[in-house]
Amino acid sequence: MRHIERLPEPAILKEKHDEWQEKFDKAKKKNSKARPDSSKYGNPKIRKNLEDSSYGKCFYCESKLSGASKEIDHFIEVTINPKMAYTWANLYLSCSNCNDKADHNAIPVDTALDPCRDSDDEIQANITFDDEYICSQCNSLKGLNTIKKYHLGAELLDMKRGKWLQKIMKDIISIQNQMRIDGRCLPTIDERQRIKRYMQPDQPYSLMSKIYLEKNFDYLLR
Known part of the structure; x- marks a missing residue:
């Protein structure tokens, strides 16, 4: 919500x-x-x-x-x-x-x-x-x-939100791999924006995405 x-x-x-x-x-x-x-x-x-x-x-x-x-x-x-x-x-x-x-x-x-x-x-x-x-x-x-x-804990919603997190993780892994290849400790501006995009209100499950990213991948957002 x-x-x-x-x-x-x-x-x-x-x-x-x-x-x-x-x-x-x-x-x-x-x-x-x-x-x-x-x-x-x-x-x-x-x-x-x-x-x-x-x-x-x-x-x-x-x-x-x-x-x-x-x-x-x-x-x-x-x-x-x-x-x-x-x-x-x-x-x-x-x-x-x-x-x-x-x-x-x-x-x-x-x-x-x-x-x-x-x-x-x-x-x-x-x-x-x-x-x-x-x-x-x-x-x-x-x-x-x-x-x-509003039955926000319904199993179907858990599955949909879980698939969305998998999509986010796929993107994060891609960025992390590129950072390793380039010998970088931090993402580029474009990579940071790619991750922050999931937190915007026009995206599905944006509150969950925001909480997940800030908790687990704060270094990619700074």
Whole structure:
């Protein structure tokens, strides 16, 4: 998870919000289990703004998304506040794993991290990584709640993060081999930038990469 600066509300949502919300309110009166129309809040222009906000990554786990894996999550569940069904600030891009989150009654959103509210410093103060395995920072309750709510410790995510670390290590080994051939103790500027690239927020699992690199290969970053 990294902090996300949300882009401005799409014009289509500004224009249609009241109309869509009114239709949903009427549907709720007839059927308490009615759901908002996903074709509306999933409008391509809305989806595009969400993708651009997060560099095409899940807001929660930082997995790169493509095709059918792109889902739009209501951060505050519609069952909790149906008036936020089409609210821009309540729509988050999510993978299917994180969208299948623990509900509000189990773990309220205000007891977990929010990538659109919390800074990178706040996020890293509550969650960290041991290689590909996510864990709470200093037994932080907010960190534990975040991991549990969005299933950030799922085996599938461990596998994806592990493969990403393998990619990083392949690059590091290549740089280290070249340093040995050249008789250098430090990387070149270009080599340093290659490694630092993995830490940038547009990359998958950038927080994990940052923690891993700073912990194990600090000399390549200086």
